[in-house]
Amino acid sequence: MxxxxxxxxxxxxxGAASKVVNAHTTxxxxxxxxxxxxxxxxxxxxxxxxxxxxxxxxAQVAEGGSVTIPAKLFASxxxxxxxxxxxxxxxxxxxxxKYERSNYDFHALPADEYPPLPAAARGSQFGIAGRRFRDGIxxxxxxxxxxxxxxxxxxxxxxxxxGKSLTMVATDGYRLxxxxxxIEDEVSANEKFIxxxxxxxxxxxxxxxxxRIEVSALGAQSNQLRMTGGDVSxxxxxxxGQYPNYQQVIPAKFDRxxxxxxxxxxxxxxxxxxxxxxxxxxxxxxxxxxTLIVTASSDISGNAxxxxxxxxxxxxxxxxxxxxxLVEILNHIKGDKAVIEFxxxxxxxxxxxxxxxxxxxxxxxxxxxxx
Amino acid sequence: MNELRFDVVGAEGAKRFxxxxxxxxxxxxxxxxxPSGVGKKTFARRLAQSLLCLAPHSGVLGYDGTxxxxxxxxxxxxxxxxxxxxxxxxxxxxxxxxxxxxxxxxLSARDLVRQLSMQSYSGGMRVLLLGDVEFATLxxxxxxxKFLEEPPAGVVMIVTTATPGRLLETIRSRVVEVRFPPxxxxxxxxxxxxxxxxxxxxxxxxxxxxxxVTRALAALEQEEESLxxxxxxxxxxxxxxxxxxxxxxxxxxxxxxxxxxxxxxRDWIVAGGHDGVALMSVDHADRLRKLRPxxxxxxxxxxxxxxxxARLARTNVSPGLIGExxxxxxxxxx
Numbered sequence: 170m171x172x173x174x175x176x177x178x179x180x181x182x183x184g185a186a187s188k189v190v191n192a193h194t195t196x197x198x199x200x201x202x203x204x205x206x207x208x209x210x211x212x213x214x215x216x217x218x219x220x221x222x223x224x225x226x227x228a229q230v231a232e233g234g235s236v237t238i239p240a241k242l243f244a245s246x247x248x249x250x251x252x253x254x255x256x257x258x259x260x261x262x263x264x265x266x267k268y269e270r271s272n273y274d275f276h277a278l279p280a281d282e283y284p285p286l287p288a289a290a291r292g293s294q295f296g297i298a299g300r301r302f303r304d305g306i307x308x309x310x311x312x313x314x315x316x317x318x319x320x321x322x323x324x325x326x327x328x329x330x331x332g333k334s335l336t337m338v339a340t341d342g343y344r345l346x347x348x349x350x351x352i353e354d355e356v357s358a359n360e361k362f363i364x365x366x367x368x369x370x371x372x373x374x375x376x377x378x379x380x381r382i383e384v385s386a387l388g389a390q391s392n393q394l395r396m397t398g399g400d401v402s403x404x405x406x407x408x409x410g411q412y413p414n415y416q417q418v419i420p421a422k423f424d425r426x427x428x429x430x431x432x433x434x435x436x437x438x439x440x441x442x443x444x445x446x447x448x449x450x451x452x453x454x455x456x457x458x459x460t461l462i463v464t465a466s467s468d469i470s471g472n473a474x475x476x477x478x479x480x481x482x483x484x485x486x487x488x489x490x491x492x493x494x495l496v497e498i499l500n501h502i503k504g505d506k507a508v509i510e511f512x513x514x515x516x517x518x519x520x521x522x523x524x525x526x527x528x529x530x531x532x533x534x535x536x537x538x539x540x
Numbered sequence: 541m542n543e544l545r546f547d548v549v550g551a552e553g554a555k556r557f558x559x560x561x562x563x564x565x566x567x568x569x570x571x572x573x574x575p576s577g578v579g580k581k582t583f584a585r586r587l588a589q590s591l592l593c594l595a596p597h598s599g600v601l602g603y604d605g606t607x608x609x610x611x612x613x614x615x616x617x618x619x620x621x622x623x624x625x626x627x628x629x630x631x632x633x634x635x636x637x638x639x640x641x642x643x644x645x646x647l648s649a650r651d652l653v654r655q656l657s658m659q660s661y662s663g664g665m666r667v668l669l670l671g672d673v674e675f676a677t678l679x680x681x682x683x684x685x686k687f688l689e690e691p692p693a694g695v696v697m698i699v700t701t702a703t704p705g706r707l708l709e710t711i712r713s714r715v716v717e718v719r720f721p722p723x724x725x726x727x728x729x730x731x732x733x734x735x736x737x738x739x740x741x742x743x744x745x746x747x748x749x750x751x752x753v754t755r756a757l758a759a760l761e762q763e764e765e766s767l768x769x770x771x772x773x774x775x776x777x778x779x780x781x782x783x784x785x786x787x788x789x790x791x792x793x794x795x796x797x798x799x800x801x802x803x804x805x806r807d808w809i810v811a812g813g814h815d816g817v818a819l820m821s822v823d824h825a826d827r828l829r830k831l832r833p834x835x836x837x838x839x840x841x842x843x844x845x846x847x848x849x850a851r852l853a854r855t856n857v858s859p860g861l862i863g864e865x866x867x868x869x870x871x872x873x874x
Contacts, residue, residue: 197617218621218661281611282618287663317650321657365658388663409659409692 170206170234173256174226176268179211180247182224185375185401186215187240189222201237202244203283204259206230214283215240220368221286221393221404222375235280238264243275286387286395286404293360293386295330296353299379299398304528305337305348306373308501312346312533313339313366322410325363328394330356338415339366343536344494345418346501350529353381360386362394363412368405372396375403419534420517423510425483427456428523431507434461435499437475441465442492444473451538452492456511457485465492488514489538495520498533514540544595544602549734550727551583554718558587561600563665566591567716568691571707572700574720577754579731580700581627581671583720588623588667589613591696609662621661624652627671630680649675649683656692668697674706674854681708688714722751732756750803750820758796767793771800772824778870779808779831789863794853801866802846804828809839845869 186202194200194217203214211228214221236259246266255268261279265272306326314323319342327338333355337348376382379398387393387404395404441452445465452473455462459481465473488511498520499507506523520533546555554572572580586603593603593610603610612620619625630649652668660666675681687697688711699715701707723731725746731753732742741760749756759768770788777784788797807819812833819825834842849866853859 196619198615198619219658278617279615281608282615284612284618284621284661285608287661317654321654388660390659390663392659392661392663406658406661409657 170204170230170236170259171232171257172206172211172228172230173254174211174228176247176250176253176255178226178228179213179255179257180244180250182211182213182226183240183247184244185224186213186222187244189215189217189220190240191217192241198237198278198282198284200239200241201278201283202240203235203237203280204257204264205235205280206233216284218284219365219406220371221402222371223402223404225400234259235283236260236264237278237280237283238275246273246275287389287392288387289395290386290388290391293356293358293391294354294384295335295356296381296383297335297350298353298528299376299382301335301350301352301528302376302382302384302396303373303378304526305335305350306369308348308529308531309337309339309346310366310369311339311497311501312341312344314341316341320410321365321408322363322412324366325408325412326366326369327412327415328362328364329359330361331359332356338412340413340415340418343491344498345415345534346498347415347419347532347534348529349532360391361412362386362391363408363410364394364405365408368403372403375401418517419519419532420512423483423512423519425456425481425486425512426508426510427461427482428480428506428508429461429477431499431502431505431522433477434463434507435496437463437477438492438496438499441473441475442496444470445492446470449538450492450494451489451540452495453487453489453540455485455487456481483511486511486514487540488518489540490518490535491538494535498535501533502531544590544593544597544604546586546590546601546603548579548583548586549731550723551579551720554583554720555601557718558601559599562598563591563600566600566696568695569688569697569699569715571704571712571715571717572698572720573704573717574702575722575750575752576672576702577749577752577756578720578723579753580720581669584669584671584698584700585613585625587698588620588669588696591665591667592620592622592662594664609664622664622666623669624655624667625669625671626652626673629674630670630684649680653683653686656687656695660694664694666692666695668695670697670699673699673701675708681711685710685714723749723753724751725749728753728756732760747822748820755799755803767796768800771797772804772821774867775801775804775870776824776827778867781871784867787860787863789859791859794859794862795850797863798846798850798853798866801870802843802850805839805842805846805870809834842869 183202190200205212209227210225212223212225214223250268255266258265262277264275264277310326313326323341329336333351335350335352339346376396376398383397385395387395393404393406395402438452441463442450445451446467446469452463452465461477461479463475502522503526504522504524508521508523510519517534517536521531574580589603590601594607595604612618728749729742729746732745745756745760748759770786774784774788803820807821807828808831810817810819811828849862852862
């Protein structure tokens with residue numbers, strides 16, 4: 170292959186892609202980035218076999234083809250070039266770079282030994298507004314489990330596509346986050362993908378600013394999910410398994426609710442949690458007479474008592490939660506007011522913003538603690 | 541379309557066994573057992589290549605060697621993303637270690653469980669090879685047991701071991717055992733020729749191999765030969781009741797040296813009255829035949845002590861002490 174391009178374009182693409190390379194890999198070719206040239210573009214790809222990042226940039230391609238170059242070395246070299254144009258010639262064993270009056274040869278490895286991505290699965294493709302997807306990711310992935318012992322399924326986030334709707338769900342078994350939004354294309358078959366949450370964080374970071382994100386499944390059994398925004402693609406290996414039936418966790422109806430100022434409740438919970446200490450950060454919420462009383466106590470620290478004015482509907486109730494979980498949920502509620510709905514002191518509570526977001530509907534479910 | 545091939549010398553039993561299977565009748569886990577150097581891991585790698593080959597298959601064995609999947613088995617720099625290989629001691633790994641694809645030495649039981657919980661990279665099967673597997677802890681073995689109890693679809697695990705008795709019974713009972721007997725001398729010679737040894741060296745290596753390519757290579761390589769020569773001298777001096785001047789047992793040489801002694805003891809037993817059974821150490825046949833024949837009980841006791849020495853070699857007992865333990869066993873059998 171042979172192409173010329175600006176140092177700025179290639180440095181940005183290789184620098185971004187090389188962040189995916191696993192420094193401890195025992196497979197030499199996975200330490201390299203793959204450069205593929207076609208028409209007027211060069212695509213840079215790096216993978217750790219769980220996450221594949223591709224960045225494309227414009228170039229004058231004199232001769233198509235592929236070359237693989239050690240990622241960290243090449244990224245560092247490019248990072249030290251001043252603005253200008255370079256010319257790269259690649260063979261299966263060598264990549265030669267001409268830049269102004271310098272000439273560098275990098276040892277390459279044969280591109281046909283670089284793991285190819287599987288072909289697109291039939292039918293599983295849709296587009297979504299970048300903002301909707303990014304909001305969905307931000308609203309959900311924090312609720313996924315971070316404990317390996319609970320299994321890879323709960324460490325992932327479920328993407329459920331049906332008709333023109335996309336539902337994203339994450340849970341660790343104690344709390345659940347759900348974000349329902351619409352997609353731009355109607356899919357013919359319903360699909361469920363369990364995506365590792367760390368990969369979705371990368372998507373939000375790299376693709377969230379784009380106008381539209383194309384999502385497509387790759388592989389015979391929809392083994393990988395590719396998300397493309399502009400010149401950047403992230404392909405992620407999906408989790409193998411059955412996601413729990415999350416609908417069962419969400420109570421079908423509630424008999425009481427409060428509407429509360431989100432920042433005020435967050436502040437109260439944070440203060441009360443200090444007193445609750447190590448007792449699972451347990452705080453009690455007592456609702457009566459349009460007032461929410463937040464209390465916490467521990468033998469070591471003492472007692473906490475705070476009153477908040479709320480809009481109450483339904484009977485009075487006292488319920489206990491893990492303050493840290495509740496604060497984390499409230500931190501993800503967009504808007505000043507949150508609605509908390511209850512069914513009883515031992516049933517899961519639902520939390521949602523009073524005013525739905527433009528980009529989708531947030532819903533959180535939190536398991537109460539036994540008092 | 542290219543013709544499928546399965547390029548493994550020997551292992552006719554295993555070839556027949558897998559040749560009769562289809563992807564639908566393939567089990568989720570196999571244990572290849574047999575002495576070291578008889579081709580268990582080579583067979584497993586070729587089986588993995590066959591299972592991942594993109595050429596149309598009706599059976600299980602065979603690959604075309606040219607598809608993009610086979611290309612990932614050819615080079616030393618590459619690895620098929622759906623073929624995980626680990627050799628030796630499997631550790632449990634760090635809890636909640638950063639998620640990243642791990643392979644080879646770096647692979648831990650926790651990585652393995654996590655990676656097997658992902659879907660296949662390329663859309664086909666996934667193959668896991670644990671070569672000469674040993675588990676650092678019971679937790680590491682239990683992580684594997686979890687896989688065996690609830691095997692994910694489309695995953696085939698192959699464990700190879702020369703000592704199946706050391707695997708947990710709960711693991712052994714959940715895998716299909718496939719035995720690999722020692723190779724014939726002709727097969728060993730053929731493998732050595734393919735490794736670019738000349739005909740004379742191939743024949744010599746095969747005659748010293750005892751059916752093991754590993755042993756043939758050790759006998760042929762100058763460095764290993766010097767260890768073998770040192771161990772042989774030490775053995776005869778010990779058996780003859782002399783105090784060996786040269787000590788050979790170090791952490792690096794212990795396992796290989798004990799194997800050499802075991803082979804010499806085997807030949808000592810055979811030379812003492814098992815007509816028709818070939819000696820493995822043909823280069824020391826005369827000297828072995830001159831030794832006093834060992835009685836059955838003496839032979840059994842000596843072999844038991846060598847097994848004990850091999851067990852100790854896997855612990856942190858000093859190699860020098862283990863060498864002395866073996867010397868005393870040999871001297872008392874004199």
